[in-house]
Structure formats: structure tokens, C-alpha cells
Amino acid sequence: MRRTPLQQVLASISQACAQSSATVVQLLAVSKTQSAQAVANLAAQGQRLFGENYVQEALAKQAELAEAGVTGLEWHLIGHLQSNKAKQAAEQFDWVQTVDRAKLVTALAQHRPSHLPPLNVLVQVNIDDEASKHGCQPAQVGELLGLIDAQPNLLARGLMAIPAPDANMAVRAQAFARMQALFVQHGQGRAQFDTLSMGMSQDFALAIAHGATMVRVGTALFGARPSIAA
Ligand SMILES: *Cc1c(COP(=O)(O)O)cnc(C)c1O
Numbered sequence: 001m002r003r004t005p006l007q008q009v010l011a012s013i014s015q016a017c018a019q020s021s022a023t024v025v026q027l028l029a030v031s032k033t034q035s036a037q038a039v040a041n042l043a044a045q046g047q048r049l050f051g052e053n054y055v056q057e058a059l060a061k062q063a064e065l066a067e068a069g070v071t072g073l074e075w076h077l078i079g080h081l082q083s084n085k086a087k088q089a090a091e092q093f094d095w096v097q098t099v100d101r102a103k104l105v106t107a108l109a110q111h112r113p114s115h116l117p118p119l120n121v122l123v124q125v126n127i128d129d130e131a132s133k134h135g136c137q138p139a140q141v142g143e144l145l146g147l148i149d150a151q152p153n154l155l156a157r158g159l160m161a162i163p164a165p166d167a168n169m170a171v172r173a174q175a176f177a178r179m180q181a182l183f184v185q186h187g188q189g190r191a192q193f194d195t196l197s198m199g200m201s202q203d204f205a206l207a208i209a210h211g212a213t214m215v216r217v218g219t220a221l222f223g224a225r226p227s228i229a230a
Helices: 005-019 036-044 055-067 083-092 102-111 138-149 169-187 204-209
Strands: 026-030 049-052 074-077 095-099 119-125 154-161 195-197 214-217
Touching: 005 026, 005 204, 036 049, 036 055, 049 055, 055 074, 055 083, 083 102, 095 102, 095 154, 102 119, 102 138, 102 154, 119 138, 119 195, 138 154, 138 169, 154 169, 169 195, 169 204, 195 214, 204 214
Parallel strands: 026 049, 026 214, 049 074, 074 095, 095 119, 119 154, 154 195
Antiparallel strands: none
């Protein structure tokens, strides 16, 4: 029988893990611009973690899925978050991977409902120092993590990066390696600091070779996106 895209991606992840000393790497299915039906199809095959870039789009999709009886999914926000959307994000997501400034830490903490477990957050690092990209500077990571640690309803789980899409894989590998070093450095003394989110459809195996514990894959699972999206 032909393998599904999900089975193929999971097999590639296992292979990359076997080649490095990685043990568990989680697959985040990036469903931006994809329909609720496409999410439901993947969920029916056992995929549980989904990533969305836009709060509004995610909320609409979550509502549609709930109506269809699809539950038990874990939602990660992986797009840039404006402070005025922090309330909705804090209420409707399990993870926010794009925390890159102090103001956002405060806003998320203020709005995370007390009946929910702490919001899992990753600090997004602008690892290639690109003017066009969000994310904090590597030197700011410690300070942001300190602010997160001080909020009881936020939990610092690790770091996230979107390295420059350099055609040269050796250059990308260097960016991944710099993230790995930062991740090890800031994990000292933090019990649940277990997530290094990096690697997408084109380069997730390379990211795993450099310590990624979560890869964010869209195109390889869903096919090309129906519309242009960041
Ligand atoms: C779109 C997106 C992805 C997935 O990209 P693919 O190349 O389709 O796998 C991963 N991470 C972020 C932050 C994205 O915006």
C-alpha cells in the first residue's frame, strides 16, 4: 500500500533520529491556509499537534472542528503575535511559540485563564539577525526567560527559530547549531525546558541532526498551500 504523506514524514523523522542521537522528536503539522477538513483528515490518522500562524484563522478552524466532534488536538501559535491578539491567543492555544518581547510576556500572563494549565511558551530567536524577521536577539533570550519564569501561568518550554531560507544547507546548519548551543545554555536549571522548535518541510532532517525536538511541517504533509502565506 502507498504510504500517506504523514507516514512518509514520520518515517523521515525516525530515520533522522536514528542517524543522530535524538530520541523523541515531535511533529507539528502546520495547517495555515488549510481547511478544517484537512486538519480533521490528519487527526483521523493520529496526528495531534497542529500549528497555526494567524489567530483569527485558527479560531474559526477550531470552532469548525469542535462542531464536527474533532477534539483532543494541541494547538500551537507559530505566527507573529500582536499584543492586541494576546488575549485570544492565551485563551485558545496550548502553546505560543513566538514570544519575542517583554510586552507580550505580560499580555499573555494577564490573559491566560486561571482554569487552564499554564500556557506553554517558546522564545522566538532571530538567529540570522534578519531585518525582516521577528524574534529576539540571542543576547535577549535570558532576560525574556527570566520574565516568563516569574509568571506562574506561563511555562518556558524552550526556543523556536525560523532560520533564513539560505539555499546553502551548510549555512542553515550553522544557524541550527547556534540555536542548539543557546538551547543547551538556557536549559541549565530549568526543569521543563525540553523543546527546540526548528526545521520545516525542506530541512527538518538537518534540524534534527542539530538537536531539534519539534519540527514544523506544512507542505510535506498537506501539499502546496492554496494561497500565498508567510
Ligand atoms: C509555514 C510555516 C512552517 C511550515 O513550512 P513548510 O515549508 O510548508 O513545511 C513552519 N514554521 C513556520 C513558522 C511557518 O510559518
